[in-house]
Amino acid sequence: MRGDFGASYANGRPVGELIADRFGNSLVLGLGALTVLVPLSVGFGLWAGLRAGRRGDRVVSGTALGLAAVPEFVTGAVLMAVFAAGLGWLPAVSLPGAGQGPLDEPSVLVLPVLTLVSVSLAQNLRLVRAGVAEAARSPAVVAARLNGVPELRVAVRYVLPAGLGPAVPVLARSVAYLLGGALVAESLFGYPGLAALLVDATAGRDVPVVQAVALLGAAVAVAANLAADFAVHLLEPVRGHTR
Amino acid sequence: MTLVSERPPSTTVPRVDGPPRRRRGRLALAVLMLVGAVALLGPLFAPHAVTDAVDIPYAPGSAEVPLGTDRLGSDVLSRVLSGGRSLLLTSLAVTAAVCVLGALLGMLAAWRRGWTDTLILRLADVLLGLPAFLLLSVVVVATGRGTAGVALASGLVLLPESVRVVRAATLRILAQDYVEVAVARGERTVSVLGREVLPNLLPVLAADAGVRFLGAVTVVATAAFLGYGAQPPAADWGLMVLENRDGLTLQPLAVLVPAALLLVLLLSVNLLLDAAFPGPQPITARRRLGPAADVETPATPGSLLSVRGLRVESDSGHRVLEDVDLDLAPGELLAVVGESGSGKTTLVLAALGHVGPGCDRRAVTYGSTAAACCGWASGGFGRCAPRCADTSRRTRAPHWHPTFASMPRSRRCCGPAGYRRSSGRNGPSGRCGSRDSTGRRRSSIAGRTSCRAASGSGSRWRWPCP
Numbered sequence: 001m002r003g004d005f006g007a008s009y010a011n012g013r014p015v016g017e018l019i020a021d022r023f024g025n026s027l028v029l030g031l032g033a034l035t036v037l038v039p040l041s042v043g044f045g046l047w048a049g050l051r052a053g054r055r056g057d058r059v060v061s062g063t064a065l066g067l068a069a070v071p072e073f074v075t076g077a078v079l080m081a082v083f084a085a086g087l088g089w090l091p092a093v094s095l096p097g098a099g100q101g102p103l104d105e106p107s108v109l110v111l112p113v114l115t116l117v118s119v120s121l122a123q124n125l126r127l128v129r130a131g132v133a134e135a136a137r138s139p140a141v142v143a144a145r146l147n148g149v150p151e152l153r154v155a156v157r158y159v160l161p162a163g164l165g166p167a168v169p170v171l172a173r174s175v176a177y178l179l180g181g182a183l184v185a186e187s188l189f190g191y192p193g194l195a196a197l198l199v200d201a202t203a204g205r206d207v208p209v210v211q212a213v214a215l216l217g218a219a220v221a222v223a224a225n226l227a228a229d230f231a232v233h234l235l236e237p238v239r240g241h242t243r
Numbered sequence: 244m245t246l247v248s249e250r251p252p253s254t255t256v257p258r259v260d261g262p263p264r265r266r267r268g269r270l271a272l273a274v275l276m277l278v279g280a281v282a283l284l285g286p287l288f289a290p291h292a293v294t295d296a297v298d299i300p301y302a303p304g305s306a307e308v309p310l311g312t313d314r315l316g317s318d319v320l321s322r323v324l325s326g327g328r329s330l331l332l333t334s335l336a337v338t339a340a341v342c343v344l345g346a347l348l349g350m351l352a353a354w355r356r357g358w359t360d361t362l363i364l365r366l367a368d369v370l371l372g373l374p375a376f377l378l379l380s381v382v383v384v385a386t387g388r389g390t391a392g393v394a395l396a397s398g399l400v401l402l403p404e405s406v407r408v409v410r411a412a413t414l415r416i417l418a419q420d421y422v423e424v425a426v427a428r429g430e431r432t433v434s435v436l437g438r439e440v441l442p443n444l445l446p447v448l449a450a451d452a453g454v455r456f457l458g459a460v461t462v463v464a465t466a467a468f469l470g471y472g473a474q475p476p477a478a479d480w481g482l483m484v485l486e487n488r489d490g491l492t493l494q495p496l497a498v499l500v501p502a503a504l505l506l507v508l509l510l511s512v513n514l515l516l517d518a519a520f521p522g523p524q525p526i527t528a529r530r531r532l533g534p535a536a537d538v539e540t541p542a543t544p545g546s547l548l549s550v551r552g553l554r555v556e557s558d559s560g561h562r563v564l565e566d567v568d569l570d571l572a573p574g575e576l577l578a579v580v581g582e583s584g585s586g587k588t589t590l591v592l593a594a595l596g597h598v599g600p601g602c603d604r605r606a607v608t609y610g611s612t613a614a615a616c617c618g619w620a621s622g623g624f625g626r627c628a629p630r631c632a633d634t635s636r637r638t639r640a641p642h643w644h645p646t647f648a649s650m651p652r653s654r655r656c657c658g659p660a661g662y663r664r665s666s667g668r669n670g671p672s673g674r675c676g677s678r679d680s681t682g683r684r685r686s687s688i689a690g691r692t693s694c695r696a697a698s699g700s701g702s703r704w705r706w707p708c709p
Binding site: 065066069070071072073074077078080081084085086176177179180181183184187188198199201202203205206207210211213214217218221222225 | 372373374375376377380381383384387388457461464465468469470471481484485488491492495498499502505506509510513
């Protein structure tokens, strides 16, 4: 017990220092993925949920089902083949230049973020959609429509708060999925983040590094779940009283 | 209908009719068998050894090497043909182990309750709380790289959810009367679990096995991609994606072909599962039987409720009820008695107008007398409406067959004009949960509360009151 993470077996550097070097990069990637993921899943989920059973909904839900079934590295490889190798729009290797962070070269972030988002998006979208579809049939929403409230206002003020409740814990779990997906996205695109460090350390059986990164990841996952529990109570203040 | 289920409401699955679903299932099965054959028998047909360099690295396809070569100049076709076997076999082994362990632990937790339950559940929660691939990395560090470590790690990733699913299903089964009877007979734990619980658990286990197989393929392939599994000279679809991504511009087939095979494998299993376990289907009443119309007996004048040629089909086309006639006069009591699953509850619900959308109301006519008409579905006895309050006692005829139905408890009240639904959440479940003292369940419809003897004319569904 010394209060620090020890030194790496591979190169003798303190683990805390190794993590600090890469933590910022992973944070940028993770936050980037979340800022894409949340609006997209809520937006598409709301859109599809209000059209439950119609063609637009079937297209969105079917695509989501397909995306959810595919492992991240397959999605990532296909994205890489299309946008980096095929069209040449984006770099295939997401390594920012020496002394630069990923924010100096945002184009390196696009493909890793898309890869990360693909799988969690499908799960979140399906949950938001289910919640919205159920909320859209509730008497309150019908009453609001009959009162002549504009459709957009009905969607945002009445349907969305009721439909979002069940999706929030899954949104939090998607933070854990993102942590796992980051392993794949970072090592596929060679992004210098914590997850790539973990993969390298695992391959080299560098126990102190793996321990520290896994501890950090687990802490983030638990914190996200806790935050989600609070968020659910904020969204549904009556929960716990009715049952 | 108050339906308690662990799945999100059926709206999550786009409703598909029976035949297209079955056709899609058959197609998925065919594709799956094809991919399975490629993966398992492929090594026999590989034209080159997987480690032989047959051309320059990343050479394009030619007659000699149809899919080109990879980064070491080996034949991509041979490596693709050889790369699926270990993935598929590992995934199958992991699935089998997880299912057996999950069933045992889940049943044990549900049966023992108490601290065993708490211990198993908390351990599962700890494993579930960790992101899957973090857990994978930690286990692989402990065991070292290789197939055995990956198999162990993916088992640990998949086990907790399996345990939770089995435990929840077992708890539902343990609450059934036949389990109570078996326990009361003094049967041993093994025989209660093996003979009463396990057979009813099999559908859940089968669906769960499918889902776990999907998870196992994903985790094992991803582990191979991360370099945790088989090591480089070996051929593996996941590893091929990792190895050849640098040459994507020169030779995209070396990455895309194994990726596509994985994709097809996972999607076909998904579609097959969807076709095999369609989930709860809403029951809808279809049109009344046409030919029966001219031989049917006319509705008895003055009856409160009269049903002619009622037919209920599930969405997948199964006939739940067919050609049911019944009349209910004021003051008459009707009890529906039959085997479990024979459709008693559906009949009562349909007669009272509570079966799904599309119910053809012509099959059911209500009399003009403004009298109350109450129905119970599956043993929910209790307060229904003030004037029906005491019928539950009166319906205890001495000749009831004991039936064990396992429908969710629900209770409906209706009047002849414009039936009312008892409002969803806070309605029936709380106040109406009592079963009658003998533990029997039944479905009944009562015309007015007074219960005079009814003549046994015509309908075989009629049962005289005591």
